[in-house]
Amino acid sequence: QRYQPVPMPSTLAGRNSAEEKVLTIDTINPKVKNVQYAVRGELAIKAEELKAKLTQGAKDLPFSTIVNCNIGNPQQLKQPPITFFRQVAALTEYPELLKPEHEALVSQLFPDDAVRRARELLASAGNAIGAYSHSQGIQTIREHVAEFIEARDGFPANPNDIYLTAGASTGVQQILQLLISSDHVGVMIPIPQYPLYTASLALFDAHPVPYYLDESKEWSMDLPGLERSLRRARSNGIDVRALVIINPGNPTGQCLIEENMREVIEFCYSNKLVLLADEVYQTNVYYPEQRPFHSFKKMVRSARPEIRDNLELISFHSISKGVVGECGRRGGYFECVNLDDAVMGQVYKMASVNLCPNVQGQLLVDLMVRPPVQGDASYPLYRQETQGIYDSLKRRSQKLSKAFNEMEGITCNSAEGAMYVFPQIQLPAKAVKAAEQVGKKPDDFYCLRMLDATGVCVIPGSGFGQKDGTYHFRSTFLPPENLFDTFIANLKTFHHQFMQEYS
Numbered sequence: 001q002r003y004q005p006v007p008m009p010s011t012l013a014g015r016n017s018a019e020e021k022v023l024t025i026d027t028i029n030p031k032v033k034n035v036q037y038a039v040r041g042e043l044a045i046k047a048e049e050l051k052a053k054l055t056q057g058a059k060d061l062p063f064s065t066i067v068n069c070n071i072g073n074p075q076q077l078k079q080p081p082i083t084f085f086r087q088v089a090a091l092t093e094y095p096e097l098l099k100p101e102h103e104a105l106v107s108q109l110f111p112d113d114a115v116r117r118a119r120e121l122l123a124s125a126g127n128a129i130g131a132y133s134h135s136q137g138i139q140t141i142r143e144h145v146a147e148f149i150e151a152r153d154g155f156p157a158n159p160n161d162i163y164l165t166a167g168a169s170t171g172v173q174q175i176l177q178l179l180i181s182s183d184h185v186g187v188m189i190p191i192p193q194y195p196l197y198t199a200s201l202a203l204f205d206a207h208p209v210p211y212y213l214d215e216s217k218e219w220s221m222d223l224p225g226l227e228r229s230l231r232r233a234r235s236n237g238i239d240v241r242a243l244v245i246i247n248p249g250n251p252t253g254q255c256l257i258e259e260n261m262r263e264v265i266e267f268c269y270s271n272k273l274v275l276l277a278d279e280v281y282q283t284n285v286y287y288p289e290q291r292p293f294h295s296f297k298k299m300v301r302s303a304r305p306e307i308r309d310n311l312e313l314i315s316f317h318s319i320s321k322g323v324v325g326e327c328g329r330r331g332g333y334f335e336c337v338n339l340d341d342a343v344m345g346q347v348y349k350m351a352s353v354n355l356c357p358n359v360q361g362q363l364l365v366d367l368m369v370r371p372p373v374q375g376d377a378s379y380p381l382y383r384q385e386t387q388g389i390y391d392s393l394k395r396r397s398q399k400l401s402k403a404f405n406e407m408e409g410i411t412c413n414s415a416e417g418a419m420y421v422f423p424q425i426q427l428p429a430k431a432v433k434a435a436e437q438v439g440k441k442p443d444d445f446y447c448l449r450m451l452d453a454t455g456v457c458v459i460p461g462s463g464f465g466q467k468d469g470t471y472h473f474r475s476t477f478l479p480p481e482n483l484f485d486t487f488i489a490n491l492k493t494f495h496h497q498f499m500q501e502y503s
């Protein structure tokens, strides 16, 4: 027996004919359609199509592999995981191994500190890592995060102010949702910026209020520019409530100096802006003597009492970056500073709606903030692995920025931090015209041609924002070091041919 359909009032959007879909590109949430996320946009999609062709045996491409330099995804580019982390994770995944009857076998395969840590983490998760955890994340792990923050900054941290998250992304979106109370709300974001922010602001129907980083001054923050941007937005009726800082920067790689940071917290306090400090690259700092990482938590707690005790700050961290690179495991945290108690209650409530962050990611957060120390059985290998990854990242960052600076029409700031370089390219007028003729932005056009010629997938600067009339692209420096010279040679060959073609 067929159901008699409930009459569709004429006032509602037509779904009268049976074959018409409920969900069409015209009926879904328009804010979803406004979202752009270039890191996995056109270039990445095309790279996946080419990768599929190669997998199917295509021989008509001028390359045999795709090199994904579009995303800071180290283990996709063969960076090995940290042995200790995976040993502990393996033991927590199959607690049977921790039973006395397996002790002889396990002791041959796992160092005793890995076994000990696995037992501790299992106990902290109620010996059930398949169960939902506390909505903020496992208490013991949040205590360890607080200890990590205190040791890093020299100021107290409270585990109750810390939320473990399935990657920093979800934490950023949770906080932005809290902030965006109407479609008049604006959030200041750096240009260029990591497009999680513009994507999320589009989704939550808020105004991105851009401030431009100064490429001529190693992508430093330009306070007069911040003032102008804020004044313009507020005079247009935008309720600007927060300022996002990514430090070290993505895609720009800059590491802010303390003076700049102090100016920023004064700016935020004077203008009543919540400071969102995205610090996921805090251990990807390659010149710590000249440009050490300072957390905004430390800067706020070191400031005069009015700022120390009142500036609202949320800081984000992740297991996806650094030398850990456990992107797919989805782990991270945010720390709330000087937030109103009732608002903290709402943060908790919203974390509860999602029940809990994934537990495997939480365990990795614990390992990231509490790694093996001198005297632990695993420390020598841990130290060797992490130092090796760090040194290699630094070498590759230097090699790649040097290579781009040797290419005609390209200038590239060195990467003081993070995992990317963001070179500026002076495209010949003929190339700009050729791009327009095929309906592409000039830097998109250049990157597509690079992909077609080399299999290397980078992201056009248009995906991150850039000053009008300038063209950039972002590349990671993650390709394996033993392939790096070939990688660079291919880029140089392509670039030379491209510039010849359009000179």
Ligand SMILES: Cc1ncc(COP(=O)(O)O)c(CN[C@@H]2CONC2=O)c1O
Residues within 6 Å of the ligand: 039, 070, 071, 072, 073, 166, 167, 168, 169, 170, 194, 196, 246, 250, 278, 280, 317, 318, 319, 320, 327, 331, 332
């Ligand atoms: C500045 C910044 N914040 C947050 C994130 C999100 O990290 P989670 O993995 O913890 O959610 C990223 C990821 N970096 C993206 C992903 O790879 N390349 C990028 O530019 C990032 O670069």
